[in-house]
Amino acid sequence: MSGKKNLEIKKEWCKGCGICVAFCPKQVLALDSNEKIDIVNRDACISCGQCELRCPDFAIFLTGGNE
Ligand code: SF4
Ligand code: SF4
Numbered sequence: 001m002s003g004k005k006n007l008e009i010k011k012e013w014c015k016g017c018g019i020c021v022a023f024c025p026k027q028v029l030a031l032d033s034n035e036k037i038d039i040v041n042r043d044a045c046i047s048c049g050q051c052e053l054r055c056p057d058f059a060i061f062l063t064g065g066n067e
Helices: 019-023 050-054
Strands: 006-009 029-031 037-039 060-063
Touching: 006 037, 019 029, 019 050, 050 060
Parallel strands: none
Antiparallel strands: 006 060, 029 037
């Protein structure tokens, strides 16, 4: 089973590298004015996990859903 998961961010862990923004296929993510990750289009997230996989600082991750 696959289900939509909850996307969570830890701004304080984000170093603003932009990797997750670049890899997200749905333009869900952007850097805010402080160069910290921000969720700008949560509804478009397909829970693909690319952001979680690519973030070097564990600042973005998926929780919940049907495993
Ligand atoms: S899980 Fe996929 S679609 Fe959702 S924010 Fe991360 S990279 Fe984008
Ligand atoms: S990949 Fe991680 S550290 Fe880099 S911008 Fe995204 S959340 Fe921040």
